[in-house]
Amino acid sequence: xxxxxxxxxxxxxxxxxxxxxxxxxxxxxxxxxxxxxxxxxxxxxxxxxxxxxxxxxxxxxxxxxxxxxxxxxxxxxxxxxxxxxxxxxxxxxxxxxxxxxxxxxxxxxxxxxxxxxxxxxxxxxxxxxxxxxxxxxxxxxxxxxxxxxxxxxxxxxxxxxxxxxxxxxxxxxxxxxxxxxxxxxxxxxxxxxxxxxxxxxxxxxxxxxxxxxxxxxxxxxxxxxxxxxxxxxxxxxxxxxxxxxxxxxxxxxxxxxxxxxxxxxxxxxxxxxxxxxxxxxxxxxxxxxxxxxxxxxxxxxxxxxxxxxxxxxxxxxxxxxxxxxxxxxxxxxxxxxxxxxxxxxxxxx
Numbered sequence: 573x574x575x576x577x578x579x580x581x582x583x584x585x586x587x588x589x590x591x592x593x594x595x596x597x598x599x600x601x602x603x604x605x606x607x608x609x610x611x612x613x614x615x616x617x618x619x620x621x622x623x624x625x626x627x628x629x630x631x632x633x634x635x636x637x638x639x640x641x642x643x644x645x646x647x648x649x650x651x652x653x654x655x656x657x658x659x660x661x662x663x664x665x666x667x668x669x670x671x672x673x674x675x676x677x678x679x680x681x682x683x684x685x686x687x688x689x690x691x692x693x694x695x696x697x698x699x700x701x702x703x704x705x706x707x708x709x710x711x712x713x714x715x716x717x718x719x720x721x722x723x724x725x726x727x728x729x730x731x732x733x734x735x736x737x738x739x740x741x742x743x744x745x746x747x748x749x750x751x752x753x754x755x756x757x758x759x760x761x762x763x764x765x766x767x768x769x770x771x772x773x774x775x776x777x778x779x780x781x782x783x784x785x786x787x788x789x790x791x792x793x794x795x796x797x798x799x800x801x802x803x804x805x806x807x808x809x810x811x812x813x814x815x816x817x818x819x820x821x822x823x824x825x826x827x828x829x830x831x832x833x834x835x836x837x838x839x840x841x842x843x844x845x846x847x848x849x850x851x852x853x854x855x856x857x858x859x860x861x862x863x864x865x866x867x868x869x870x871x872x873x874x875x876x877x878x879x880x881x882x883x884x885x886x887x888x889x890x891x892x893x894x895x896x897x898x899x900x901x902x903x904x905x906x907x908x909x910x911x912x913x914x915x916x917x918x919x920x921x
Contacts, residue, residue, distance in 0.1 A: 573623040578615055581624075583608040583692075584631045584864035586876075586892075589623040603892075605866050605876065609695050631863040632879035633690045636707040641677050645670050649731055650699040653738060664732060665776045671727035674706050678714070685715045688880040690862035693831055695746070696822035698734050704822075706730035708814035708854070715853045718807065726807050728777060729784035733815065734824075735770060736763030746823035760825070761797040764789055784811050791845040809847040813838065813854050816846070830919055832860050860885040866920040869906075871895055874920065881909040885916070 573588035585606045591599040591614070599617070600610060606622065614622070637645075652666050678684055691708070694700075706727050713723045737744070740763060742756050749760055768786040771777055787808045790796035796812075804812070819826055820834040829837075835855060842851035861867060865877045872895030877887045886908040891900050906914055 574626045575621055576624055577621055578611055578619065581606055581611055581622075583611065584633070584876075585624040587622060588625040591619065591622060605864055607864065608692070612695065630878070631876070633863040634687055634859075634880060636689050636691075636711060637674065637677055637703075641673070642703065645673055646699055646703050649703055650697075653699065653735065656735070656738065661770045661774055662776070664735070664771070665774075667731045668728055668776065671706060671724065671731050674703070675710055675723060675727050678707065678710050684711060685857075687857065688859050688882065688884050689857055690859050690864075690880065691818075691821070691831065692862045692864070693821040693828060695828070696818075696824065698737055698824065701818055701822055701824050702731050702734055704818050705733065705811070705815050708818060708858075709810050711857055712810050712814060712850065712854045713807070715857065716806070716810070716850065718810075722780065722807050725778050725780040726784060726811060729781040729788075730811060730814075732767065732771065732777075732781070733785050733788045733811065734763065734767070735785070736766030736768075739763070739766045744825045746826075746828050748827050749825050761789075765798050780807065784808050788812060788815050792847060793844050795845060804847070806847075806850070809850045810854075813846050813850050817854070817858065831858070831862055831865075832919060835860050855884060858884060859887065861887055861916060861919065863887075866892075867916045868918045868920055870915050870917045875906070878905065881907070883909060889916075 583606065587600055587602055587604045587606055590602045593599055648670050649667060652664060656664060709726050709730050710723055713726055740759060742752065742760050744760060749757055752760060764786050768782055771782055771785065784807060787801060787804065788811050790799065790801045790804060792802060792804055794800045794802045817834050817838060820829050820837065821831055822828060835858065838846065838851050838855065842848045859880050861877045863877050863879060867875050867877060867889065869875060873891050874893035875889040875891050878890050879888045881887055888905060888907045891904040891906065894900055908914060
């Protein structure tokens with residue numbers, strides 16, 4: 573085993589020794605994958621070091637934005653939005669530069685539209701959600717061949733799309749908004765209008781961006797809000813798909829779910845709530861089982877996803893336990909794109 577500080581972990585290590593509380597309760601069992609959300613909770617509990625297995629599989633995670641760019645843009649978005657007041661929306665113009673920064677960093681990557689990205693569930697604030705929405709929407713728009721102008725307008729809109737949530741006092745984190753009281757639900761559903769109204773008279777933001785902000789919760793079948801609109805442009809449709817996915821995996825206005833559950837929801841509603849072409853293109857870039865995910869195969873083996881393939885639901889996995897539950901000490905990897913009889917049956921929490 574290796575003793576590591578929490579700050580040294582990357583989110584894919586396997587716990588070598590159970591973490592026990594002062595009341596002798598198991599916080600995390602031996603063998604658990606130290607996911608980023610677990611690391612965050614351990615930090616909150618004041619735990620500084622853990623023991624990890626020294627044979628922890630090395631995963632090859634593919635991300636849209638490099639960590640330094642992600643952190644820098646997120647901090648700027650947070651700074652600008654936290655200082656924003658309803659009466660002074662001109663200061664939000666600074667986010668145009670941040671949107672351009674995200675877009676240029678994505679465009680600089682080789683084969684950006686050919687990759688399958690590891691987008692993981694997490695506990696996110698509205699700032700991180702807005703940044704992730706921007707990244708996902710830009711990549712999806714590139715795959716669909718949208719013009720540079722439209723991609724720019726989308727990027728700006730994404731960073732500002734949930735501006736209206738800053739005007740609410742309702743707790744919407746990690747809970748189904750349908751459980752809110754009728755009055756709170758009505759108020760929550762006004763947040764796109766609040767954001768649109770705050771930006772309506774600003775000349776630095778395009779009408780396309782303003783409309784994306786207003787329509788980001790509308791749906792193709794008229795089941796969305798606040799206007800129950802059905803006339804959805806392509807750029808609006810892209811943001812709606814990406815926003816729904818990212819909200820579901822980080823718990824903004826809904827109960828947080830696993831990535832594969834969010835993928836299933838989009839598949840179930842393509843052609844109904846969402847444009848089928850947009851959903852298909854988005855699902856071509858989003859890994860169903862991100863690197864580091866613990867899974868159970870149809871053959872009863874416990875495995876960890878170590879990297880992606882061109883087919884998002886057929887990654888490369890490393891077997892950790894055989895079908896009898898015995899630890900596997902040798903390096904056994906399976907490429908599910910080449911092993912047609914093996915598939916992932918479920919995700920292990």
